[in-house]
Amino acid sequence: MCKAVVSDLDGTLLNEEHKVSPFTKETIELLLEKGIKFYIATGRGYVGAKEIMDEIGLKIPLITSNGARIVDENGREIYVNNIEQKYVDKIFSIDYKSFDKGIILNGFSGNHWYVTEDARDYFYAQKPNRKQYPEQIEQNDFEKLAFTKIFFLGEDHDELLELENEIRKAVGDGNISLLFANEGSLEVFSANCNKAKAAEVLLERDGLTLKDAVSF
Numbered sequence: 001m002c003k004a005v006v007s008d009l010d011g012t013l014l015n016e017e018h019k020v021s022p023f024t025k026e027t028i029e030l031l032l033e034k035g036i037k038f039y040i041a042t043g044r045g046y047v048g049a050k051e052i053m054d055e056i057g058l059k060i061p062l063i064t065s066n067g068a069r070i071v072d073e074n075g076r077e078i079y080v081n082n083i084e085q086k087y088v089d090k091i092f093s094i095d096y097k098s099f100d101k102g103i104i105l106n107g108f109s110g111n112h113w114y115v116t117e118d119a120r121d122y123f124y125a126q127k128p129n130r131k132q133y134p135e136q137i138e139q140n141d142f143e144k145l146a147f148t149k150i151f152f153l154g155e156d157h158d159e160l161l162e163l164e165n166e167i168r169k170a171v172g173d174g175n176i177s178l179l180f181a182n183e184g185s186l187e188v189f190s191a192n193c194n195k196a197k198a199a200e201v202l203l204e205r206d207g208l209t210l211k212d213a214v215s216f
Helices: 009-013 022-033 046-056 085-092 120-126 157-171 195-205
Strands: 004-007 037-041 062-064 069-071 077-080 104-109 112-115 149-153 176-182 185-190 213-215
Touching: 004 009, 004 195, 009 046, 022 037, 037 046, 037 195, 046 062, 046 069, 046 112, 062 195, 069 195, 077 195, 085 157, 157 176, 157 185, 195 213
Parallel strands: 004 037, 004 213, 037 062
Antiparallel strands: 062 069, 069 077, 104 112, 104 149, 149 185, 176 185
16 A cells, blocks of 8 residues: 655646645545645645645645755755756846747745845736735846756747757756746756655655655
8 A cells, every 4th residue: 555645736636726625635635644644745835835725724844946956844944956057147148038028937945935136917817816916026136146046938939949959058958957847837946856766755754755655
């Protein structure tokens, strides 16, 4: 029998309204009653993941930012894998607005989600009922932060593809990963971080291994 369950959120644990259904909540409660560990693993930042944890109504360890950060059930950071600053500096040296003036720069740093401009129209157009919105700060302040994930949002996928190529050229063989969460979201994070590795850290903390777990 499995001793732990690891689940993604969007398109997996959550329904089409990005909510936790009563059936799902009941199932998680039953798992925990049976002594089976339950972890959330998501590309979301801490705030977005915690919103779902609070909706479930249970304290659950959170793997966030594609595995770059782990916060335990009590809100304490127990693992972090930030993008190396030298690569962040190279990324920020690129004039991303030259590819498309509509591209929006934002990122996850610690427990926070930051954006460099007023992009509420964009975010609310994507998700009208959204509760969480990034904190707007100046570009200079943004560039001083340590990031688990940086992402560029835009409505033109082709322009984001060109930006992706420019980032790859600027970083070279740097230790970063680039992927598209969807056609309008280009994400950047450390190459050696992923949800499975983060799950392994949590499982080891609880005296388990990957062989003891199932993931969704």
